[in-house]
Amino acid sequence: MNTSIQPIIDGYLDGTLSPAEEQHLADWLQADPENAEQFAANVMLHDRLRMLLITEEVPQTAPSVATDWSRLRPRVGPLVTAMVAATAAAILLVASGVGFESQSVSAAVLQLDHLIAAQAHFPGNSYQITVESRSRPPRQHFFDRTPDWKSRPPKPPLDGAIVHASHGRFVLVRTTMAGEQFITGSDGHSSWAVAPAGPVRVSARPDHFNHDLPGHEHDMPLTTLGDGLEQLRAAYILRLEHGPTPTHRRLIAEKRRGFRGPRRIEIDYGEATGQIESLRFTEMPYGPERLDLRMDLISTNSYDDSFFGHAFHHSPERTIVEE
Numbered sequence: 001m002n003t004s005i006q007p008i009i010d011g012y013l014d015g016t017l018s019p020a021e022e023q024h025l026a027d028w029l030q031a032d033p034e035n036a037e038q039f040a041a042n043v044m045l046h047d048r049l050r051m052l053l054i055t056e057e058v059p060q061t062a063p064s065v066a067t068d069w070s071r072l073r074p075r076v077g078p079l080v081t082a083m084v085a086a087t088a089a090a091i092l093l094v095a096s097g098v099g100f101e102s103q104s105v106s107a108a109v110l111q112l113d114h115l116i117a118a119q120a121h122f123p124g125n126s127y128q129i130t131v132e133s134r135s136r137p138p139r140q141h142f143f144d145r146t147p148d149w150k151s152r153p154p155k156p157p158l159d160g161a162i163v164h165a166s167h168g169r170f171v172l173v174r175t176t177m178a179g180e181q182f183i184t185g186s187d188g189h190s191s192w193a194v195a196p197a198g199p200v201r202v203s204a205r206p207d208h209f210n211h212d213l214p215g216h217e218h219d220m221p222l223t224t225l226g227d228g229l230e231q232l233r234a235a236y237i238l239r240l241e242h243g244p245t246p247t248h249r250r251l252i253a254e255k256r257r258g259f260r261g262p263r264r265i266e267i268d269y270g271e272a273t274g275q276i277e278s279l280r281f282t283e284m285p286y287g288p289e290r291l292d293l294r295m296d297l298i299s300t301n302s303y304d305d306s307f308f309g310h311a312f313h314h315s316p317e318r319t320i321v322e323e
Contacts (some may be wrong), residue, residue: 009039034257108238111251112229115267118274119226123302124166125276127295129214131159134289155212156182158286158293163213164301168224169308172212183313184209192310199319200310208323214284214293225276235259243268248277261285275300 008025011017017025029035156174164171171185180196191209193201203209232238236253243249253265264282269275277297283290306312310320 005035005038108240108251109233111240111249112232112238115251115269115274115276116226116229119224119229119276122275122300124164124300125225125297126162126164126299126301127279128298129158129161129163130294130296131157132292132294134286134291135283136289155287158212158214158291162298163295164303164307165225166303166308168206169303170210170213171308171313174212184212185308185310185313186210187305187308194310194314194318199321200314201321201323202310203323211287214281214286214291231261232265235261236265243271247271 005025005028008017008021008028011021012025029039156176158174161172161174163173167188169186169188171183174182176182176196178196181194182196183194185192186206186209188206189204191203191206193209195201201209232253234256236255236259239252239254241250241252247270248268249271251267251269253267255261255263262281262284266278266280266282267276268278270277275297279295280293281295282292284293
């Protein structure tokens with residue numbers, strides 16, 4: 001929500017705006033339909049709404065035809081007329097849908113709480129990643145610095161990758177174009193990368209090699225789904241839909257303006273268990289690209305601690321390089 005406009009809205013509701021401030025408010029309302037919705041919500045919730053709609057006591061008898069009705073009208077002009085026209089539809093929309101919408105949002109928030117709590121009970125999950133589409137943002141301005149990704153070697157394909165995750169630990173298995181496995185992971189204390197050839201790279205930083213995991217750039221960790229789901233509370237608008245089967249539900253999260261992360265997230269889960277069966281991300285930031293990708297559950301496992309260490313994934317004779 002735009003907080004800088006709030007004093008102007010309050011001034012309008014209190015009847016204290018100057019002509020210049022009315023002009024500013026009218027321009028702001030016409031700039032974006034969401035601004036009109038914000039204004040409408042303020043009008044409906046403001047403690048002075050009654051004073052805007054009722055300017056004097058309702059007469060006990062019908063008024064005379066000679067009554068000066070103009071005295072009951074707020075001052076009008078081209079700017080205020082434009083302002084009313086811009087917000088009327090939004091006010092009606094908010095008024096008619098506020099009951100249903102509040103119930104829907106409340107139900108979605110309750111289901112989000114259920115999902116977050118449920119994740120602590122699953123020892124570990126394995127998901128297969130499917131990249132549905134990819135795009136790049138507009139080219140940077142000519143004087144911008146060359147981004148780091150241009151100097152890096154190409155990443156192994158993310159499409160078809162398998163990610164094993166358990167309470168902050170992960171193993172990401174990708175297959176190169178040559179058909180060889182490229183594995184990165186973290187045991188929660190250190191991180192590592194096992195390429196098909198060359199030394200095994202190890203870092204004391206647990207997040208050093210997580211840059212190939214979708215979601216790491218905008219605090220949407222896939223290694224700890226409970227933490228990732230927490231980000232939905234403030235940054236996303238939530239709603240519920242029917243799932244793919246009668247025993248499943250779908251939680252839809254649409255990103256609010258001003259926040260970073262995927263534009264849209266769809267979560268299919270078992271209603272009784274809270275087990276997340278599928279996640280779909282729209283416009284997920286991933287290096288220089290924006291991905292539409294899906295993660296489908298393939299197994300739920302109780303992993304041995306050694307599985308998240310690099311030694312589990314390469315032969316003993318490999319050279320180890322610490323970074």
